[in-house]
Amino acid sequence: MASTNDLKNGMVLKLEGGQLWSVVEFQHVKPGKGPAFVRTKLKNVLSGKVVDKTFNAGVKVETATIDRREMQFSYMDGEYFVFMDMETYDQLMVDRKAVGDAANFLIEGFTAQVAQHEGSVLYVELPAAVELTIEHTDPGVQGDRSTGGTKPARLETGHEIQVPLFVTTGEKVKVDTRDSSYLGRVNS
Numbered sequence: 001m002a003s004t005n006d007l008k009n010g011m012v013l014k015l016e017g018g019q020l021w022s023v024v025e026f027q028h029v030k031p032g033k034g035p036a037f038v039r040t041k042l043k044n045v046l047s048g049k050v051v052d053k054t055f056n057a058g059v060k061v062e063t064a065t066i067d068r069r070e071m072q073f074s075y076m077d078g079e080y081f082v083f084m085d086m087e088t089y090d091q092l093m094v095d096r097k098a099v100g101d102a103a104n105f106l107i108e109g110f111t112a113q114v115a116q117h118e119g120s121v122l123y124v125e126l127p128a129a130v131e132l133t134i135e136h137t138d139p140g141v142q143g144d145r146s147t148g149g150t151k152p153a154r155l156e157t158g159h160e161i162q163v164p165l166f167v168t169t170g171e172k173v174k175v176d177t178r179d180s181s182y183l184g185r186v187n188s
Helices: 096-105
Strands: 012-015 019-029 037-044 050-056 060-063 067-077 080-085 091-095 111-117 120-125 129-137 150-155 160-164 172-176 182-185
Touching (some): 012 060, 067 091, 091 096, 096 120, 160 182
Antiparallel strands (some): 012 019, 067 111, 080 091, 111 120, 150 160
């Protein structure tokens, strides 16, 4: 348990029947009239939903301990992604729901942050950008500008992104994992 006076960005609270909410931002407010309060912006750890919530100052809130570990993706086992803890070499099987959109960018050997709470995996977080190889893309037609100079390309993971016309099959590119956008070519 912690007081609302102790809130910090990134702290995870257990509210509303055990739901986990991460503190995105907070502000202590002392109005001229009435009691002080804390205005917060909270993000649901599982769904990503963001809400504004106000607490009276000094109220006790339940905190949750989230264990974030750097783990390496090893392989797929049916519907499960197998990650290896880099310190203990223990293997952890994570279902597709917990991996979420990160599945579009995972290849063997990639490291990711795996967040757990009371033994269950909450989510898998990749770095903001990853380097992947273009598995297939059609040659760009120089006169085709109706699409803004981009074309679809399939990454080595099977995920499709939009790339500029000059990118060719076999090239290594940098991709933003948050919105699947092309960031540039990688010089070998």
